[in-house]
Amino acid sequence: MAMSTMYPKYSTKMENDTVIMEQRLLKKVSHLVLNTTKCTGCGICSEVCPKEAIVLGLVGAVRRGAVKDEAAISVDPAKCSYCGVCTILCPFDALEVRVDGEPSLPIKEQEGFPEYDFTAEIDENKCVRCTTCSEACPRDAIVRDIPVYEGEVADGAKRQTALDAETTLVVDKEKCNVCGICASLCPALKIKRIPFTAEKVGSAGEVVWDKSLCDACQVCATACPEHAIAVERVVKEGSKLAGKVTIDKETCVTCSWCEKVCPEEAVTIKKFFDGEIVFNADKCPGGCSTCVDICPCNAIYLPSPVPALQLKKDSIEPTIAVNADLCILCGACVNACPSEDVITIRRSGIHVKGPETDLFKSIAAKLCIPRSSKIREDTFGQVELKPLE
Amino acid sequence: MPEVIKNVACPYCGACCDDLEVTVEDGKILEVKNACIIGTEIYHHASREGRVGSPRMRQPDGTYKDITYDEAIDYTARMLIKAKKPLIYGFGSTNCEGQAAAGRVAEEAGAVLDNCASICHGSSFLAIFDTGYPSCTLGEVKNRADVVIYWGSNPAHAHPRHMSRYGVFPRGFFTNKGHRGRKVICVDPRYTDTARCADYFLQVKQGHDYDLFDAFRMVMHGYADDVPEIVAGVPKEKILEVCDIIKKGRYVHIFFGMGLCHSDGRNHNIDIAINLVRDINEVTKCTIMAMRGHYNIAGPGVVWSWQFGFPYCIDLSKGSHAHMNPGETSSVDLANRGEVDAFINIGTDAGAHFPIRAFEKLGSHIPMVTIDPSVNMAATVSDVHIPVAIVGVETGGICYRMDNVPIQYRAVVPPYNGILTDEELFNRILNRMLELKEQGIECDGKWEYAKAIPSLIPVKLEPEA
Numbered sequence: 001m002a003m004s005t006m007y008p009k010y011s012t013k014m015e016n017d018t019v020i021m022e023q024r025l026l027k028k029v030s031h032l033v034l035n036t037t038k039c040t041g042c043g044i045c046s047e048v049c050p051k052e053a054i055v056l057g058l059v060g061a062v063r064r065g066a067v068k069d070e071a072a073i074s075v076d077p078a079k080c081s082y083c084g085v086c087t088i089l090c091p092f093d094a095l096e097v098r099v100d101g102e103p104s105l106p107i108k109e110q111e112g113f114p115e116y117d118f119t120a121e122i123d124e125n126k127c128v129r130c131t132t133c134s135e136a137c138p139r140d141a142i143v144r145d146i147p148v149y150e151g152e153v154a155d156g157a158k159r160q161t162a163l164d165a166e167t168t169l170v171v172d173k174e175k176c177n178v179c180g181i182c183a184s185l186c187p188a189l190k191i192k193r194i195p196f197t198a199e200k201v202g203s204a205g206e207v208v209w210d211k212s213l214c215d216a217c218q219v220c221a222t223a224c225p226e227h228a229i230a231v232e233r234v235v236k237e238g239s240k241l242a243g244k245v246t247i248d249k250e251t252c253v254t255c256s257w258c259e260k261v262c263p264e265e266a267v268t269i270k271k272f273f274d275g276e277i278v279f280n281a282d283k284c285p286g287g288c289s290t291c292v293d294i295c296p297c298n299a300i301y302l303p304s305p306v307p308a309l310q311l312k313k314d315s316i317e318p319t320i321a322v323n324a325d326l327c328i329l330c331g332a333c334v335n336a337c338p339s340e341d342v343i344t345i346r347r348s349g350i351h352v353k354g355p356e357t358d359l360f361k362s363i364a365a366k367l368c369i370p371r372s373s374k375i376r377e378d379t380f381g382q383v384e385l386k387p388l389e
Numbered sequence: 390m391p392e393v394i395k396n397v398a399c400p401y402c403g404a405c406c407d408d409l410e411v412t413v414e415d416g417k418i419l420e421v422k423n424a425c426i427i428g429t430e431i432y433h434h435a436s437r438e439g440r441v442g443s444p445r446m447r448q449p450d451g452t453y454k455d456i457t458y459d460e461a462i463d464y465t466a467r468m469l470i471k472a473k474k475p476l477i478y479g480f481g482s483t484n485c486e487g488q489a490a491a492g493r494v495a496e497e498a499g500a501v502l503d504n505c506a507s508i509c510h511g512s513s514f515l516a517i518f519d520t521g522y523p524s525c526t527l528g529e530v531k532n533r534a535d536v537v538i539y540w541g542s543n544p545a546h547a548h549p550r551h552m553s554r555y556g557v558f559p560r561g562f563f564t565n566k567g568h569r570g571r572k573v574i575c576v577d578p579r580y581t582d583t584a585r586c587a588d589y590f591l592q593v594k595q596g597h598d599y600d601l602f603d604a605f606r607m608v609m610h611g612y613a614d615d616v617p618e619i620v621a622g623v624p625k626e627k628i629l630e631v632c633d634i635i636k637k638g639r640y641v642h643i644f645f646g647m648g649l650c651h652s653d654g655r656n657h658n659i660d661i662a663i664n665l666v667r668d669i670n671e672v673t674k675c676t677i678m679a680m681r682g683h684y685n686i687a688g689p690g691v692v693w694s695w696q697f698g699f700p701y702c703i704d705l706s707k708g709s710h711a712h713m714n715p716g717e718t719s720s721v722d723l724a725n726r727g728e729v730d731a732f733i734n735i736g737t738d739a740g741a742h743f744p745i746r747a748f749e750k751l752g753s754h755i756p757m758v759t760i761d762p763s764v765n766m767a768a769t770v771s772d773v774h775i776p777v778a779i780v781g782v783e784t785g786g787i788c789y790r791m792d793n794v795p796i797q798y799r800a801v802v803p804p805y806n807g808i809l810t811d812e813e814l815f816n817r818i819l820n821r822m823l824e825l826k827e828q829g830i831e832c833d834g835k836w837e838y839a840k841a842i843p844s845l846i847p848v849k850l851e852p853e854a
């Protein structure tokens with residue numbers, strides 16, 4: 001067989017959480033690697049692909065885990081030019097191009113191509129290291145580099161070490177009769193007793209205090225029958241937990257949950273897309289909730305039912321709603337929605353830094369086509385959207 | 390030309406689906422749409438080869454010989470008159486018209502009139518007599534219920550379209566999010582296919598539902614702290630979680646089935662369930678419903694309540710007034726004690742579904758007539774088998790859904806071989822009885838044809854005297 005028909009060779013294989021597209025030339029091997037756990041089915045890759053090599057499949061079913069051994073997107077390894085545009089523009093960091101096994105972004109290196117420009121910052125001075133943002137973040141992008149205390153795990157750091165404070169404990173030797181109650185209550189207190197002897201019957205000795213174990217809880221002072229103990233704690237002005245909370249920009253998708261929930265207003269997020277999302281709940285059949293399940297930002301919700309007292313014929317809650325402030329306009333919901341015209345997305349701008357090449361401009365124009373979903377698609381098994389004016 | 394008949398109601402389970410579309414041509418059923426697999430099969434069965442086209446009588450050698458309707462009716466009328474205490478049992482699968490006609494026959498015969506409730510949801514009736522029945526119609530469940538509990542019932546297998554028509558998936562007026570807006574709770578010892586559809590599954594120890602209801606009621610009454618760590622195999626935290634869901638519900642509904650009616654405690658499992666419903670109504674709205682089995686098993690309860698004041702186990706032997714005492718006047722108890730001397734099996738199959746000890750007393754010792762469109766186990770040991778038209782397929786009529794809503798059934802094909810309907814048959818039996826009585830035939834406990842079946846081997850032999 002002639003060489004020309006043997007190379008290039010193309011293949012796709014699925015291994016656990018990855019799908020690997022391969023182009024094998026005589027000497028060079030290029031791979032496009034999809035991480036299926038990160039892929040959200042947003043479809044940005046398929047819109048931006050200069051070769052139109054990427055199509056979207058069963059977004060809802062794959063993301064819900066109802067379909068296994070299949071990814072939300074599929075890439076034709078023969079059409080793909082391994083340029084890396086999808087890698088650069090995937091907001092979820094799910095795609096990677098490798099040449100001869102090494103990560104490679106030829107388009108960025110040679111022609112120049114911009115990347116997303118967004119802000120995701122926590123003002124260290126304002127942050128009190130609370131737990132709110134890290135629990136709210138739907139992408140686990142918050143890095144909470146704070147010691148783990150005993151409230152969280154039994155063998156964590158002692159709670160008093162969290163405070164920058166001066167604690168004192170004074171035992172009034174006159175009053176103390178070395179009864180031993182305080183030491184029996186608290187690990188921070190020991191009593192050093194002068195051994196009992198028939199020669200001199202009585203209770204004598206001293207109370208020894210281990211500052212590092214003291215919580216200044218006052219239990220010893222209150223329990224002392226002789227009121228011989230005084231505990232005082234002075235906390236330093238502006239005392240905070242040790243450590244730092246930051247946002248991992250690789251993982252962050254700018255949904256701004258952290259910004260919205262931060263009790264100290266310490267977070268600033270600037271999204272990578274401008275635009276709007278609109279839900280027309282009247283067209284949503286209800287009982288589907290695919291969009292809720294697959295939204296990578298937890299921005300979509302089922303409105304709570306109205307209590308019977310306030311219930312009227314016209315006050316039944318809508319079947320579906322979005323909190324537009326939390327939406328990043330990724331488009332996964334539109335791709336997954338089985339209805340038509342319920343969800344519309346209109347991107348009006350993309351924030352990037354770097355050279356805005358012609359290629360990028362044409363891609364940006366595609367990303368900005370407003371869209372909704374479609375019930376009857378022309379190609380079976382492949383997502384097709386309805387472009388809007 | 391095939392003709393499509395719409396709004397056909399299915400004569401199988403208590404869900405009484407009335408949205409079937411049946412395609413017929415030349416009196417044959419070609420296709421059934423919307424029904425579940427069981428319902429579909431009922432229709433195709435009607436068009437299959439081998440239907441029984443005329444009454445049959447068992448011969449001394451055990452074979453059957455075709456007889457005329459007049460002969461069959463004469464036999465049945467004589468049997469009813471001559472018997473001291475005949476039992477007429479069944480009725481889960483016929484229309485209300487047939488049930489009313491049978492009521493008139495039973496009255497004339499001084500018979501015991503009973504329906505399948507006595508081996509099914511009869512225990513529920515007993516509980517209802519004790520504590521009441523805070524219920525609703527299925528539309529209420531569909532349109533309002535946001536917490537649905539299937540307790541000891543398995544609609545996925547027993548009422549296949551129940552979850553999609555009423556309980557779980559439909560999008561109702563105030564339940565516009567379908568199953569996504571409902572919390573579904575399943576209580577069962579087995580992880581059934583219903584449990585797979587549920588949000589919460591409580592795996593109760595078989596036979597310990599009473600304990601679990603007790604725990605639920607304690608929580609509802611504010612004694613959650615005193616509930617033990619595990620009740621009936623269910624961890625306390627799960628009980629508290631589910632009680633919390635119930636309290637937060639806008640409209641809670643409980644469906645229960647044989648898991649309660651057929652397990653230890655029988656009616657007491659149901660009465661405590663009803664009392665739980667009362668408790669929940671202190672906090673939110675709650676209703677309960679028996680998952681009635683056959684499509685018209687609610688029918689005899691309603692029809693005979695009009696006629697006699699009692700829904701089942703009706704002893705009409707006094708002639709002047711009816712008497713009801715399940716345990717005394719229920720079919721299985723009567724059979725077990727050998728207290729009946731003639732038996733009509735109508736719209737049921739006591740042969741297949743009675744305990745064998747009870748049925749051998751009926752099938753092999755006393756004269757027996759089976760009224761049924763097809764050959765079933767009861768028919769194979771009867772002295773006379775009288776075929777009738779299938780309700781919902783070959784004849785219409787009123788049937789009561791599990792929530793006692795009457796559904797108008799319709800015929801899609803004419804009766805096979807011109808066979809009679811149950812109503813026509815019972816009316817003719819009644820007329821024949823009146824004629825025979827006029828001729829002086831009276832109750833003497835003797836009959837001509839009945840003989841013990843020679844080839845039938847009794848399961849338990851009577852101890853030698």
Ligand code: SF4
Binds near residue numbers: 289320
């Ligand atoms: S908006 Fe679309 S995806 Fe979301 S629940 Fe409605 S039909 Fe389903």
Ligand code: SF4
Binds near residue numbers: 399
């Ligand atoms: S669910 Fe019941 S009534 Fe409905 S089609 Fe099936 S058997 Fe018939």
